[in-house]
Amino acid sequence: MRHAHTAEQVRAAEAALIARLPEGTLMGRAAAGLAAVCAGLLPRVYGSRVLVLAGSGDNGGDALLAAARLARRGARAEALLLDPARAHAAGLAALLAAGGRTTADPDAFTRADLVLDGIVGLGGRGPLRPAAAPFATLPRRGPVVAVDVPSGVDPDTGEVAGPALRADATVCFGTHKPGLLIDPGARYAGTLHLVGIGLDLPPAPVEALQRADAAALLPVPGAESDKYRRGVVGVAAGSARYPGAAVLAVAGALYGGAGAVRYTGHAAAEVVRRHPEALVTEDGPARAGRVQAWVVGPGGGADAERALREALDTGVPVLADADALTELARLGPAATAGRPAPVLLTPHAGEAARLLAGLGEDADAEQVAARRLWAARRLAAGYGATVLLKGSTTVVADPDGRARVNTTGTGWLGTAGSGDVLAGLAGSLLATGRTPLDAGSAAAHLHGLAGREAAGRGGPITALDVAAGLHGAWAGLRAPDGDR
Template sequence: MRYAHHVDQVRTAEAALMAALPEGALMQRAAAGLAATCAGLLPRVYGSRVLVLAGSGDNGGDALYAAARLARRGAHAEALLLDPAKAHAEGLAALRAAGGRVTDDAGAFGRADLVLDGIVGIGGRGPLRPAAAPFAAMARRGPVVAVDVPSGVDPDTGEVTGPALRADVTVCFGTHKPGLLVDPGAGYAGVVHLVKIGLDLPPAPVEALQGADVAALLPVPGTESDKYRRGVVGVAAGSTRYPGAALLAVAGALRGGAGAVRYTGHAAEEVVRRHPETLISDAGPARAGRVQAWVVGPGGGDGAEHALREALDTEVPVLADADALTELARLGPDLLAGRPAPTLLTPHAGEAARLLAGVGEHTDAETVAARRLWAARLIAARYGATVLLKGSTTVVADPEGTVRVNATGTGWLGTAGSGDVLSGLAGSLLATGLTPLDAASAAAHLHGLAGRHAAGPGAPITALDIADALRPAWQSLTG
């Protein structure tokens, strides 16, 4: 598991630790870890050209001290001070004492074998300031290593509101920052290295499950299991106009661990022809037979409201997607109030914007994509449901405030019907008994791995390719 903490939590923990350590000891710990990572990125340290982009404050100090360590090993270290009057005095003195020097030649950025981004740290907000902004567009020779967070990326949210320096590697101290795990910020962070510096931190507000965490969640049938004990997932999806959504949702559900899939909707003939193991009903969720969870909405068309209401009237978890989300946004969160079982919502950015409008928060898909943590948390709180916000970084948030992020996917997952497969998969995991938070997290992880398996080295895929790749994705975690 990766844990990420907000800036105020990190600041509090740093203050407590610095009070117990000799002055400057905490910065030296950070600089030592940073220098070690940089040394590993260089073919050799001796003779390499290292440039520090040094802003004011401790972030610049970390970078200057790290460069001093590299200079003592023979690197040609230079510092370009973006605000000379506010440069970290002790770090600058250490660099000079080690043989480094200050330069005002911006062209050194393109000649350096390695650049340390020490412009702004976790205290920074907003885009790069004018003095630093040109470096965001400059060509570089060697890797850029961000100190704690790439300058121009919001550490708490991952928002990028203007010019930002794109790093090849980010070395973060003590804990991950949420902005390093969530797009668009994650796309600027490159490979993230965590350097532990001894912080005593509270429970993390943002988590990122790793393969072993997901494997531990996946259901494993026992020797006495049968299809009913393993759970039955109901799928109310598809319409005369969109029968394919039903096929794809069922395809995902069949590969999600439940013992059986019960389908109700207009695409029954197509579903049973493609998936003969599916149990078929034309009675709707209210009378389709016993299930342990419902998936409602993919391709539901005009019948989505009726199917949603019937499913919500049951006493089992309900996953609402696609047309069911449109209806929920129109009807409002009161529709979910008082349910004896939980609800899982799986919107993409556009559907999330509609859900937010349904509670008076008017925005658009672009804003949702740029502010993923904010959008997922707000929808979860206002609707009293767990939310799986789809996108390049999937964000899962529950009403209690727990947030998980997932980035196992690939751009090839952006294909028609991919979300229908994800809905069926997550609903199946719900039916096996996982909580909405765990079902959504595991489904997002598996779905992303399946996309990678299907795309291989890089080729277009279809939603059915993703469904077919769920089995090897599952095996890659449990094998």
């Protein structure tokens, strides 16, 4: 699991550790790890031009100390001090003692073989200040390495409020930061390198599944399993106008590990024609038979409200997607309040904006996309549900504030029907007994892998391509490394 902690948590852990260590030890550890990453990014250290963009405070100090280490190995290290009066004294002294020098020439940025972004660190909020803003658009010769977080990116949320310095790599000290895993900040972070410095941290509020974590969440039938013991997922989706949504949701559900899929809706004929293993009825959730979880809403049209109400009246987990979310936004949070079984909501940014309006929050789709973590957590707390907020970074948030972000996927997943497949997949995992947080994050991980697999064959992909890729994605996660 990749763990991410807030700036406040990191600062508290650093303060506790500094109190037990000789002065300068912690910064020395950070600088050593940073210098090692930088050395690996350079074709050779000796003779390379290294520039430090140094702000005030410890972030600039880490960069200056790392540059001093590179200078001792023969690098031509320079420091451009953005606030000379407040430059980190010990870091600057170490750089000068190692043969480095200061410069006031901004063109040094374009000549450098490597740039260390030490402008602002965990304490930075908002866009780059005027003195540093030009570097966001200057051409570059070599990689830019961010020290802990790219300057201009909010470390806790990934929000980018204005000019920010895009990094090719970010070296994280002690733990990842949430803003490095969540767009738009993730797009500025480049490749992440984690350097351990000995911090004792609390449980992480934000996580990202890695391969072994996702594999561990996938259900595996036992020797005595049958289709009912494995769980039955109900799908209430599709309409005369949108029968394809039902076909796609059932396709996703078939690959979520449940033993059977029970479909109810007006697209029964289309579903059986494409998926003869599905159990079908047109009677709605209230009379469809026993299931362990419901998926409601994809392409539901005018029937979505009734299907949502009937599903919520059952005692099993409910996943609400698409048209069911539109109805929920109209009904408000009272519709899910106090329900004994959990609810998983799977909105895209536009649907999230409508749900937020039901909580009295004024935000459009663009603002939701810019504040993904906030939006997912606000919806989860307001509706008492787990929220899977879809997008370039999918965020899954529980009502208690815990969140997971998905790092798999491809831009080709932005295609009609892709979300229907994801809804069916996540609902099927719910039916196997997974918690909404586990079901949502495992489904997003699998869905992203399937999208990558489909896109890897070249050219545009369809939602059916994604569904077809789920089998290979599942097998790849479960296989030993040597068998992939």
